[in-house]
Amino acid sequence: MRLLSRIRRAVVARWGPGTQAEAKTREELRALGDLSDGAVLACLTPEASRRNAAALLAYYRARRPPSPLFRPGDRKELARLVGECFPESYKETMRRADMACRHVVEVLGSGPTDLGDPINWWTDFKGGTWVSGDYQELNAKLYANDYQNDLYIGDVKLPWELNKHAHFVELGKAYWLTGEECYAEALLGQMEDWIDRNPFLWGLAWTQNLIVAQRAIAWTLALQAVWGSPALTSARLLKILRSLYQHARYIPVHFEFAERAINHLFGNAAGLAALALAFPEFREAPGWRTTALRIIESELAKQVYPDGVHYEQSVNYHRYVVEFCLLPWLLSGADRSPYCDPSRQTLRRMLEFLLHMTQPTGVVQPISDADGARVWKFNHHVVNDHRALLNLGAVLFNERSLKFGMTANSEDVLWWLGPDGYRTWEALPAEQPVRSAAFPEGGYFVLREDWERDALWAFFDCGHVGLGDWPDEVSVGTHGHSDLLTFGLAAGGETFLTDIGSYTYTGSRPWHDYFRSARGHNLLLVDGQDQSVLTTTWAMRERARPREVAWRFSPDADYVTGAHDGYRRLHPPVLHRRSLLLLRRERRVIIRDDLEGDGEHAVEALFHAMPAVRVLQVDRPGCWKLIGRRASVSMTVLAESLRQGQPLPLTARVAIGETNPIDGWYADDYGAKEPAPVLHVSFRGPCPLRLYTVLQLDAPGRADAPGAWSTYTGAEVAWGAVLTRLGLMS
Incomplete structure (x- = not known):
């Protein structure tokens, strides 16, 4: 009964009428659903807002963000390097982009799935189409009764995952690699269709802040690739800016704060930071950036143990949190870390944990909950291969041990840091880490014969079940499993x-x-x-x-x-x-x-x-x-x-x-x-x-x-x- 009472209070707190101040904030949010073009321009800084739509598009095409991601001057060399160094990934990018042009995607084990024409943005692939409605009303039902109610027709994660729009980034990559306009048109056309058919605050796509934030990240990354495309018209630009502004205003109102918050809050903050850094022309962008970075640094201190293990006790979500935290750094430029030294050291320790949990086979075991969550996808290795992130960390932290034995998956370095950054990674000597490692606060211990591919490797789990040491009367598990004292074994290269x-x-x-x-x-x-x-x-x-x-x-x-x-x-x-x-x-x-x-x-x-x-x-x-x-x-x-x-x-x-x-x-x-x-x-x-x-x-x-x-x-x-x-x- 105590647990049910907590759930009901949480639902009312998040989706109920709330205080008068909260109700006023939500009414102000709803008013953003009908922003005119003039109102959108008024949301921009004076330098940007005094332009007409055509001049604004020219401005966006001419500007140069600090991140090397999709930097026009690197385009030809990057395409060559991807083709030469990562030919299989190049082919896979084109395969996925071609599918996306036909409205076919692969989401959470669905296999190639045709979304129809027009795209059904609310399908769960296995159960049917979800009902629509006001986002608050949907959420009040969605989170009630432990997800068991007549709203559910299957697995809500499937339409949620689709509405993160990860395939938009594949379309952006394909356009960047080939220059073929069909990919830019597919990307911008689907973005416009989604805006038209998913009105602000209406439907499943607006029911979870993490999904809204990840969609904002996907749009932010994909748009960097198509600024120069003729498919991006001034009318489309204004429509997209209107939606991005709505996303940015939605996120702070729905920050997923809690007594002990989880990975979602990092995602909320990373989404807001991405919008602030990629679109500094919004008048409110400096405040968004400050708020987002303050939350990330505060939660790193709260959610990560001193040994570098994230307290949800899931290696998948640990990696997810690291990606969220590195995103503002990467968008700021590799040499412009936005974090204080304690936060940087926490992130370095989090990467070291992933390094040791990586088996000699190159992948980690899927320990505890795992939904394949990724903040970005610039490579096509299996979901439990975290070496791309370790190679990025090697450059960002100038940490040689993070590169040791990880060179088979380095494509993310090329996309995020450009050809110059990739050469920096190539020149960085790899240094062998210690063989075995203890993470006592997180409860993980890695026993390793040596760093050869056929080495004997074992992990042992003796950590708290999810979110640390809660009192006995609190029923909590989150993403942790009932797995105290479990172990895993790799040997002989498998x-x-x-x-x-x-x-x-x-x-x-x-x-x-x-x-x-x-x-x-x-x-x-x-x-x-x-x-x-x-x-x-x-x-x-x-x-x-x-x-x-x-x-x-x-x-x-x-x-x-x-x-x-x-x-x-x-x-x-x-x-x-x-x-x-x-x-x-x-x-x-x-x-x-x-x-x-x-x-x-x-x-x-x-x-x-x-x-x-x-x-x-x-x-x-x-x-x-x-x-x-x-x-x-x-x-x-x-x-x-x-x-x-x-x-x-x-x-x-x-x-x-x-x-x-x-x-x-x-x-x-x-x-x-x-x-x-x-x-x-x-x-x-x-x-x-x-x-x-x-x-x-x-x-x-x-x-x-x-x-x-x-x-x-x-x-x-x-x-x-x-x-x-x-x-x-x-």
Whole structure:
């Protein structure tokens, strides 16, 4: 009831009548729906407003913003470099732009989807067309009853994503690369059609401030490419400026402030900053810029832990926040950072976190919620490849370690910083970072053999579930998952054990819950229970909390340990403790799980493999092979009741692509799931219980059995020997 009360108060606060001052502000906002051309010109600075429409267009064509993005003098060289250095991306840009000219887009796993002629801006591709109406009335229903009401016909994220207009940037890029007017006409024609058919404050496109802000960003970037096109007439310019002004006035009225705000507020501020920096001719632009930058700097201090991890506990949204924060910097010019030194250092640490979370394969695992959110798309690598952002950061911060091993994805540097900036990046020496890294406030630990592509790599998660350490009575989860003590493994140039991502949010509650539950992670389930109790779409209660976290990195072995109290609610209660060892010389990872408490309990250990990995049982009990495309890993699982002092029998099964109940799935990106094997290993016994999982990267000529680790007694002795060597046992 307390949660429902909070939701109702939030809905009323955001979309209800509010105070008299708020009502007056919204009435002033509504009055902007009928701005005349003269009123639009009056919103500009005297230098710009005294021109007629034709002279204003000439002014915009002649001016030179500080950012190298779409700088006319670089156009020919940039097109040549994109074609020579990134030929596949060049082709993909043209493919997507050609589709966009035909009103065909790909959004959140939809595949190529025809939007019709005229474009249906309100389709969700899977459910139908959303109803229209006043934006406040739509939102009052949209956010009520945990998204379960008659307004919903499918997944609202699909039309929201479409109305961010990311494909406008593809059209702008195609025009810049080829000079063919069909792309500029498609871009400006669709922009004009959207303005005509989505009146200010009417319909789904105006229901969320983040969507409004991202649309403003997309328009801002795309327009830089078409200032010189004959398709941009003076009449179109005034219509576009009117809409951009409406966007800029909308955003501050709907800033998504909260007791603990999330990535949305960064997006709100970045959208306002983009409009202020790209269109300084608006009289109010200096105030917009000041407000936006003040919010970004304030939220960096609030939302990012000292170790550089964003507190929503999602790598996807962490990257999203970094992009929002870098956008004003990039639009100001690479050598003109608008931030104070503490903010710059926070952003540098955020990039370092992404660097270490990048596997030797070049991608990160889709940890916690992930909807493929991007602020800009100047390359066509997979959504979990963050190397383009790291390469940008290498230049902005002159940080050599951010470039190390990341050179396969550098196209964003060329677009954002121009040919000169790209040459600066090429000349920057790469410097090897430390191998393993701890992010204790965020709760992430990365254990790495070395920086070679075939290296052994593991991550361990022992951080709070979303938005930090809230009191027990507050039900909160946001983008965090029920995943305390989960881990992932890459070896031999590919990923073997993985976080499974996030397939949907509001489109299907059962699917959403599977992907965010403990069952969807590499964890232990005790007595069939989740470690946290999932309640609504974004909330949990009785959340598991991290405890007793410690780590030690050494030249030959890395160690991390932590516990959670999520099973204290069981009768009798249980504490789950998990420790990981990475042994470099042996190329081996060992996980030890301890269940401390009393009474007999049923335990299920889950191991989620990538879709391309085969999970095969071998002749010995408790042994499996994980067979990938390039390498294989031998896996041994050993369980014992410490109370009884004897091994426990194991039962096992592999699930792939099951729907009743949902089991054995992976989502690399939002809206795109595929079957993937998950190994279930079950046993039962009286606590305290101990489980060893030994993961050995296979090598030609080496026996499958991992030596001393092949028996429980041998594992106990070997574990103790390693910890003694690390100085953790006497």
